[in-house]
Amino acid sequence: MFKIILKEELGQNVKSFFIEAADTARNAKAGQFVILRINDKGERIPLTIADTDAQKGLVRIIFQETGKTTYELGTLKEGGYIKDFVGPLGQPTEIENYGNVVAVAGGVGTAEVLPVIKSLRNAGNKVTAVVGARNKDLIILEKELREICDELLFATDDGSYGTKGFVTDILKNIIDKESVNIVYAIGPVPMMMAVANLTKEKNIKTLVSLNPIMVDGTGMCGACRVTVDGKTKFACVEGPEFDAHKVNWTELISRLSLFRDLEKVSLDNYKNNSECKCGRE
Amino acid sequence: MRQRMKMPERLPNERNKDFLQVNIGYTRKQMLEEAKRCLQCKKPFCVEGCPVEINIPKFIKELSDDNPAQAIKIIKQKNNLPAVCGRVCPQESQCEKYCILSRKGESVGIGNLERYSADWAAANAQKKTSPSDINKNGIKIAIIGSGPAGLTAAGDLANMGYEVTVFESLHDIGGVLRYGIPEFRLPLDVLEIEIGNLKSMGIEFILNTLVGRTKTVKELFEEDFKSIFIGTGAGLPVFLGIEGENLNHIYSANEFLVRVNLMRAFDFPNYDTPVYKGKNIVIIGGGNTAMDSARTALRLGASSVKLVYRRTENEMPARKEERLHAQEEGIEFITLTNPVKFIGDEKGFVKAVECIKMELGEPDESGRRRPKKVEGSNFGIEADMAILALGLNPNPVLPSLTEGLNTDSHGYLIIDDNYMTSIPGVFAGGDIVGGDTVIQAMGMGKQAAKRINEYLKNLHPTNN
Ligand SMILES: Cc1cc2nc3c(=O)[nH]c(=O)nc-3n(C[C@H](O)[C@H](O)[C@H](O)COP(=O)(O)OP(=O)(O)OC[C@H]3O[C@@H](n4cnc5c(N)ncnc54)[C@H](O)[C@@H]3O)c2cc1C
Ligand SMILES: Cc1cc2nc3c(=O)[nH]c(=O)nc-3n(C[C@H](O)[C@H](O)[C@H](O)COP(=O)(O)OP(=O)(O)OC[C@H]3O[C@@H](n4cnc5c(N)ncnc54)[C@H](O)[C@@H]3O)c2cc1C
Ligand code: SF4
Ligand code: FES
Numbered sequence: 001m002f003k004i005i006l007k008e009e010l011g012q013n014v015k016s017f018f019i020e021a022a023d024t025a026r027n028a029k030a031g032q033f034v035i036l037r038i039n040d041k042g043e044r045i046p047l048t049i050a051d052t053d054a055q056k057g058l059v060r061i062i063f064q065e066t067g068k069t070t071y072e073l074g075t076l077k078e079g080g081y082i083k084d085f086v087g088p089l090g091q092p093t094e095i096e097n098y099g100n101v102v103a104v105a106g107g108v109g110t111a112e113v114l115p116v117i118k119s120l121r122n123a124g125n126k127v128t129a130v131v132g133a134r135n136k137d138l139i140i141l142e143k144e145l146r147e148i149c150d151e152l153l154f155a156t157d158d159g160s161y162g163t164k165g166f167v168t169d170i171l172k173n174i175i176d177k178e179s180v181n182i183v184y185a186i187g188p189v190p191m192m193m194a195v196a197n198l199t200k201e202k203n204i205k206t207l208v209s210l211n212p213i214m215v216d217g218t219g220m221c222g223a224c225r226v227t228v229d230g231k232t233k234f235a236c237v238e239g240p241e242f243d244a245h246k247v248n249w250t251e252l253i254s255r256l257s258l259f260r261d262l263e264k265v266s267l268d269n270y271k272n273n274s275e276c277k278c279g280r281e
Numbered sequence: 282m283r284q285r286m287k288m289p290e291r292l293p294n295e296r297n298k299d300f301l302q303v304n305i306g307y308t309r310k311q312m313l314e315e316a317k318r319c320l321q322c323k324k325p326f327c328v329e330g331c332p333v334e335i336n337i338p339k340f341i342k343e344l345s346d347d348n349p350a351q352a353i354k355i356i357k358q359k360n361n362l363p364a365v366c367g368r369v370c371p372q373e374s375q376c377e378k379y380c381i382l383s384r385k386g387e388s389v390g391i392g393n394l395e396r397y398s399a400d401w402a403a404a405n406a407q408k409k410t411s412p413s414d415i416n417k418n419g420i421k422i423a424i425i426g427s428g429p430a431g432l433t434a435a436g437d438l439a440n441m442g443y444e445v446t447v448f449e450s451l452h453d454i455g456g457v458l459r460y461g462i463p464e465f466r467l468p469l470d471v472l473e474i475e476i477g478n479l480k481s482m483g484i485e486f487i488l489n490t491l492v493g494r495t496k497t498v499k500e501l502f503e504e505d506f507k508s509i510f511i512g513t514g515a516g517l518p519v520f521l522g523i524e525g526e527n528l529n530h531i532y533s534a535n536e537f538l539v540r541v542n543l544m545r546a547f548d549f550p551n552y553d554t555p556v557y558k559g560k561n562i563v564i565i566g567g568g569n570t571a572m573d574s575a576r577t578a579l580r581l582g583a584s585s586v587k588l589v590y591r592r593t594e595n596e597m598p599a600r601k602e603e604r605l606h607a608q609e610e611g612i613e614f615i616t617l618t619n620p621v622k623f624i625g626d627e628k629g630f631v632k633a634v635e636c637i638k639m640e641l642g643e644p645d646e647s648g649r650r651r652p653k654k655v656e657g658s659n660f661g662i663e664a665d666m667a668i669l670a671l672g673l674n675p676n677p678v679l680p681s682l683t684e685g686l687n688t689d690s691h692g693y694l695i696i697d698d699n700y701m702t703s704i705p706g707v708f709a710g711g712d713i714v715g716g717d718t719v720i721q722a723m724g725m726g727k728q729a730a731k732r733i734n735e736y737l738k739n740l741h742p743t744n745n
Contacts (some may be wrong), residue, residue, distance in 0.1 A: 023495045033676035037452055043544065043553035044452075068553055084452040086489040215544070215554075218450050218491055219678055220516035225527055232520055232527065236676060251527055252628030258529050262555035269550045 002036075002085040005058060006076045010140040013065040014108060015074050016050070022048075022057030024087045030115035031093030031209065031241055034059065035217040037084040038072055039119075045069050046214045046236075048112040049088055059087070062111030062140075068266040075274075088241050089217045093207070097124040099181040102174055104167050104195050106132045106187025112140050112209060113186050117148050120184075126150045132167035133190065136160035147242065168194045180204055185244065189253055196244035206244035210235050212255060227251050285387035286315040290606075297579050297610035300464040300547070304368070307390075309347075312397045316345035318528045319389045322381055327391060330379035331383070335359045337376060337391055344394055349401040356398055361436040361479070362429060363724065364471045365395025369462060370720045371600045371624060376479060403474050415482065418442040420737060423506040425492045425679065428456020429719045430512030430711025431672075432479060433726030434733075441734050445508070447484060450491040453543065456514055456718070460543035461535070461570070463577050466603075493682030500709065506701045507740075508706045508733045511694065512726060515673040515712035521565075525623030526669075528631040532559050534566070534670035536572045541577055541646035556581070559666025563634045564588045565613075565620055566670030567597035572604065574613045586612050587662060591619040591639050592650045617641070617652070622658065633661045675713050700729040708733055 006018040024034060031216040033048045051060035067073045076082070077254035093116050101120055110131055117127050128151040133139045135158050143151050153170050154162025163170055168191075174180060175198075178188050183206040185195040192208045201208040212224045226235050227248035233239060290296075296303050307315065319341040326372035327337045336355055337341045343352040356363045372378075379482035380388035390670040424431045427449040440447045453459055454476050458467060480486070490496055492513075501509055518533035520526055537556065540546040548682050562583045564575045567590035579586050588607070590597060593616050597604060608614065617639045637656035641650035675692040687695045687703040694702055694709045702709050710716070710725030 023490065027494060027496070041545075041552045084489050086450060086452070086491060086495065089491065103658055139692075201424075215536060216451065218516070219676065220518070221539050222518045222520065222533035223536045225520075227527060232522070251629070254529060255527065259555045259557075260350055262549065266550045266553060266555065 001081040001084060004076055004080050005056075007076075010062065011138060013074075014062065014111075014140050015065070016060060016062045016111070017076075018053070018058045019056055019071075019082065019085060021085050021087070023061045024085070025052040025054050025057050025059050028052045028059065028088040029092035029096065030119040032090050033217075033240065034061065034085055034087030034089035035089060035094045035214065036061075036073075036082055036086075038069065038076070042072075042083065043069050044084075044215055044217070046089070046165065046211070046217055048115075048209075050111045050114055054204065059085075062108065064108040067263050071267065071270065072184065072274075085209070086217070087107050088247075090236060091238065092118065093184075093241055095119045095123045099125065100128075100179065101125045101169060101178050102128045102130060104130045104132075104183060104185040104187070104190040104191075105130065106167060108138075108140070109185075109187030109191075109209075110145070112146060113184070114141065114148070116186075121148055121150075125255065130167045130170045130174075130237055131162075132156070132157065133161075133188070134158070150159060166194070167191060168198050171195060172198060172205055175199070175204060176200055182253050183244075184208075189249065189256065192244065193249045196249070200245045207241050208231075208244040209240045210242060210247065210252065211240065212252060213258060213280045226255075283314075283318055285318065285390055286305035286311045286393070286734075288390065288393050288447045293609040293611070294605075297576070300580060302468055303606055306400055307393055307397045311349060311553050312344060312349075312394065313447075316394055318382065319345065320381060326379040326381055326631050327376040327389070328340060330376040330718045331728055332375065332409070335395075340398065341389065341391070341394055342516070344398065345715045350405070351497055352398040353402040356395060359435055359727075360723065362475050363395050364399035364475060365429070365467060366720055366723070367392050367394075367399050368467050368471070371718060373479070373601055375720065397626050403471070415440060416442045417444065417483075419444060420741075421504075421506045422514065422651075422733065423501045423509045424448075425509065426512040426711070426713075427454040427486065427513045427713060428457060428512055428715070428722060430514070430713075430722035430726040431456070431510065432476070433607070433723040434510045434708075434710065434730045435484050435726075436479050436482065436732060437727055439479070439484050439597060441730070443734075445484045447486045448490040448492050449486065449488050449505065450495075451543070452454050452488050454486055455486070456512075460539045461573070463542055463573050464536070465576065466573070466744075491678065493538065493679040498683045498686070498704065502706070507737055508708065509622050509725070510729055510733065511702065511707065511709040511713060512678065512711040512722070513676045513679050513713045514722075515717075516676040517674040517692075518669070519671040519674060520669060521671060523620065523622050525625055525631070528623050528625040528700065529629050530559065530631050530666045531623060532666070532668050534564075534570045534668055537574055537668050538570075538577065541581070548580060557666055558582050560584050560591070561664050561666070562586045562606075563620075563662055563664040563667045564670060565634075565667065566590065566672070567594075567599060568670060568672065569593070569603060570672075571668075571670035572599045572607045572612075574670050576607055576610060578668065579610060579612065583666075587615055587632070587664075588612055588620050589615045589620060589636060589662070591617065592649065593617060594642060596649050619652070619654070620667075624661070628656065630705075631664060631667055634667055635659055635661050673712070675715075695699060699732040700725065701732065701736070708736075708738065 229246040377388040546556035639652040711722035
């Protein structure tokens with residue numbers, strides 16, 4: 001059992017937990033993730049390690065409530081427990097001194113990019129973060145970002161904060177003006193794909209952190225397979241980061257839709273049975 | 282010669298709809314009759330065919346005297362998991378193959394008798410070994426992986442007095458015994474009883490620990506584990522590398538079986554993990570994994586399950602009993618056939634498998650005749666789901682993350698005659714070194730336990 005030490009609400013449907021998991025905390029590096037299972041009937045879901053406190057043995061996860069498991073996770077309280085929690089999984093981000101780095105994040109990807117930016121900064125890079133959200137209320141972790149980025153830019157769909165438009169509009173401006181050594185993107189698949197298309201034209205090396213459906217997260221089941229450079233890769237052990245210009249995006253989008261119908265059954269079932277503990281409807 | 286007592290089984294049409302056991306097990310009367318068939322050979326060939334060298338004639342003698350309590354004791358001297366082995370061992374190619382009776386007719390049903398003894402013990406709650414029955418020596422040993430290899434090594438070492446801790450990356454114990462082999466062959470409560478016995482000996486299980494990542498081998502030594510046994514298994518599914526393989530509703534057998542067995546997706550949405558329940562399903566492969574996948578798919582409600590295999594039924598690696606059971610239950614075998622591509626609909630979901638006919642050519646290194654394509658014989662099979670059961674490669678995670686741990690070109694851990702890897706004090710066994718059955722994994726776990734004991738005795742002669 002893994003204890004929830006601190007719970008915070010970061011924004012609409014976005015929550016943060018610090019969880020007691022000393023071994024994971026000690027060995028985690030930027031870019032890695034955990035797989036957790038809330039209880040005996042639960043599903044195994046992957047979440048990025050957003051931060052760690054090795055001294056206290058804590059691992060931070062930040063998640064967006066999208067389906068049954070993440071909603072249920074959101075109902076757990078400080079002092080409560082999660083049944084299973086395994087990590088760190090996946091290959092850590094390759095941190096080097098690249099020079100000028102742009103990190104692009106969308107939605108809850110903002111949480112996932114934090115440790116990467118931290119490590120990149122520690123390695124001597126100049127990091128510009130470009131963060132996108134549908135509107136101002138959905139922006140999370142602004143304070144943390146301000147502390148660690150050299151430059152921070154926002155894009156909202158409705159213009160309620162930062163530039164009106166997409167993160168790719170801002171990114172385009174940057175790469176038109178200055179020479180960027182590497183772009184790192186993490187967020188919804190359509191966003192990562194758009195970033196990939198943009199940087200491909202300019203031949204700027206781009207890494208993305210992919211989020212295919214996973215089960216075991218240890219390379220045993222093949223659920224997480226993605227095609228990169230024409231070859232099948234298991235995102236949980238060979239990724240989750242890959243060269244954005246070589247990812248077969250159509251396949252990834254299709255594979256993410258795999259269980260959409262069943263996931264809806266699960267969520268509806270949960271909401272009906274839990275008498276709306278999730279606090280909406 | 283009297284005929285072998287057939288294992289009673291449930292009717293195909295009844296059993297192919299649920300996950301309850303197919304084989305019911307001998308009654309006492311049947312057991313006695315079968316046990317009496319044993320000739321009690323002076324030179325028992327059957328034992329030579331047993332990877333863990335159970336004293337087969339002796340336990341059968343006890344059974345024929347209607348003394349199962351004594352029988353199980355004899356088995357347990359060599360085998361910690363008799364209820365498992367009695368169900369899933371390929372006896373026909375091991376002990377029973379060498380049984381003298383098989384030369385003229387049918388061998389003694391050694392596996393069925395083993396199962397009887399183990400089930401009798403479970404039903405008659407034998408006194409468990411408790412930690413206080415064992416003289417503890419205070420030396421800590423770590424076991425990585427809780428499959429049959431790890432469990433066996435753990436049990437033997439605990440019996441010798443070591444403080445054993447098993448680390449497992451998944452959230453539950455048993456390896457393939459839990460997530461792979463379905464309940465209609467190996468019920469969970471059987472596995473739970475065996476695991477319970479190990480726990481009652483004082484063995485500690487730490488789950489959710491992927492050694493290499495969560496903890497390293499080096500850290501285990503720093504935590505004062507004096508020796509380590511690696512039994513991480515063969516958990517890397519093989520794909521064909523053909524067009525359309527990543528279409529939706531194409532699963533590896535591992536993913537499919539893990540969803541159903543470990544995550545209990547058959548009971549969705551009561552359990553949260555979903556699985557697609559196909560109507561027309563194609564399974565590719567001819568091993569136990571393929572049979573298990575096919576029969577599981579049928580039980581989830583498929584209307585047609587076709588098993589495509591590139592050689593003939595004679596070459597299938599699956600146990601004969603499982604092949605027969607599968608066919609009786611309604612699985613159609615399409616042999617001498619191989620898939621060449623998967624065809625999807627506009628949304629990326631599989632809708633057909635294009636196959637090609639094969640013929641058998643000259644024998645290859647494995648001694649089996651090599652299948653060759655019959656050019657131009659392509660044909661399609663409609664399918665809304667496909668399961669690839671093409672075999673498993675050794676799990677590369679731990680070796681790739683452990684400096685100095687050597688593997689061969691196929692990724693199997695290299696061990697010496699003492700079951701020791703290239704790192705002193707680190708031993709290995711089971712599928713990760715090239716085993717491929719439960720009993721082989723157990724045999725290696727046993728041998729390794731013995732060698733670990735010798736190794737530690739040599740290191741600390743004063744502890745003797
Ligand atoms: C390596 C990795 C790291 C991740 N890190 C984070 C993180 O830090 N924070 C976070 O909020 N989410 C993260 N995700 C996504 C997260 O795992 C999914 O949101 C979660 O599995 C959804 O589970 P659910 O039962 O709540 O929803 P479900 O009922 O399973 O799904 C609800 C909706 O989410 C979509 N979905 C399902 N699985 C995924 C997935 N793996 N990725 C994207 N969409 C999915 C479904 O198509 C569906 O529309 C990560 C995924 C991966 C693979
Ligand atoms: C579907 C199926 C059906 C089968 N049917 C039969 C049959 O009828 N008869 C038969 O004799 N054999 C059968 N086999 C083969 C048999 O199951 C295997 O040979 C046997 O389980 C191998 O045992 P093992 O202990 O080496 O590994 P496994 O059973 O594979 O166990 C390895 C364990 O180690 C864990 N692990 C892996 N890496 C790590 C790590 N880094 N840290 C911690 N833990 C880790 C895994 O999660 C797993 O639990 C079947 C196999 C399958 C897949
Ligand atoms: S070889 Fe057959 S008959 Fe002889 S002892 Fe073994 S089981 Fe009995
Ligand atoms: S999640 Fe199973 S192999 Fe990656």
